[in-house]
Amino acid sequence: MSAAGQDQSTLFRGDEGELRLKDAKSVRGTPAKAMPAFILGEELADLAETDPRIVVATADLANSSRTRDFANRHPDRFIDFGIAERNMITAAAGMASCGLVPYVATFASFAGILAAEAIKTDCAYPRMPVRIIAHHSGISMGFYGTSHHATEDLGMMRTIADLTVVCAADANQLRAILRASVDHPGAMYIRLGRGRDAEVYAQVPADFAFGKATTLREGKDLTIIATGSQVHAAITAADRLAETGASVRVIDMHTIKPLDESAVRAAARETKAILTVEEHNVVGGLGSAVAEVLVDEDRLPFRRHGIQDEFSLIGPPAALYAHYRLDADGVTAVARELLQIN
Template identity: 70%
Template structure:
């Protein structure tokens, strides 16, 4: 582990008493990334963890405390970290390289493509604090373009963690996945969607609520508010299915087409730029299959978001539960009027 400035100290303000949606964090599981990998490493000698001076922010220090010889802090050198991870993977290790999503995906895109995906090495790039969860730190720390960028890289699996139990499942699944993987994580204190560790398979979405009038296809941090929105819609007589599309690439085409065939409309919800992300991926499936269903993409428009508290940004872009309800009702009203 390198000595010197630890950037985690700068970002200690991220660990406040309230989550990004205003929930008391005492009721939300803390970041389990380092803890879960430390447990897995007890039985898998291949696992190594790398970070770029953010071991406290991503809780990689929980891993380092138990496996100091298998932890590397490369310093503020994210591109080098990814290339080092690729080299370690080529020697039989299973590296998890973790930093902020804005740095992991945007700064290191070339290294992810050329050093990890192209040679088909089992590197796990972990982009945490994704989306707008770094609200006050501005555009340089917002990660809104990562899904659109990462899903265009061949031979790269792109997945999004929904909550603590879902992250545990993703990390366990990744031990047996032969290809490079980009894991998009939230802020680490994400409201619970899964009360137990789910059984996951790459390319297979999870239906977390059934419904018939509308399907809300959400990913990552937007699954929980989508579920809350479905509850509100139910009180208003609208039956909404909620699908956790945690695998962005490969996408679960069957889940999309089933929604098109069995529910009245589809709304995608993502904490990211609408250009090229989850909504675009779903639109491609519908277009290729000539599936004609009322459809709307919902996320951040193609703009740089303002600086502010994450909860305020979610409300501004209608990515909280009330906002999703409003967008869903607009979609259903338009579809009832005959538009598609």
């Protein structure tokens, strides 16, 4: 990265004006500087300027996660463990036990699935303040296939006691999550996409709080409860449905655990149907968490939308989102089915 002509930090961060990546179908012209994975290292480096406890580690993915940006500014507080994800998380627990606040980043398939036991036993059980950054979650790895897709991690993580589980919808929300995470008690699993998420929040949300969902649209006919990469698709679907006369509430359920049960109960009492949307298996994730709350409420039409309990296909991410109806068109179609709108 230091050789002449090899440093691509400007490309990844988008420092030169509104630099945009060229793959229009996949990126849809999103400014590079607004992409979550690409601001991760930068934001952590900023936080570390005033907090000497913060350390960052990766498992041979410093460029993919852009933790390279942290390493460039704080090389003495950065560790690349190589392809040793479980060792990295266990070592991070050791660092936390000495008073540090470690942020460890790797693909979600390796963090939340491969290293689940280390997260449970070494981080959550002793309540160590380790922040696991699980990037490239869901089906965002595309052609890399089943071993690299992570459509089970939310289900696995939310069953671990004393573990906070949160999903970032865009770059600004990720900044808010990171800032709020520094002094948050216990271990945390922070789920990201591949860093190409469209903007949901124009500014860093000042009122962000773990366990407190954000209502982005009000409505009375349907509530769409979405998380992570699906929040933007849910907003677009709500806008399109409004053109047909349907009034749709949109809730960003960024924290999967602890879940904002009050927001779910209010939606059940104030709107006519609920649709959950997630880039995850419909079994065990956001939809299951919401269903566990709704079982105590009066019955209303409810549908879980995501990967329908199958191993996801292999292909370009944009094509996979369309296939599983996890893009704006797909979410709109599913909502219309639930509302029985022709």
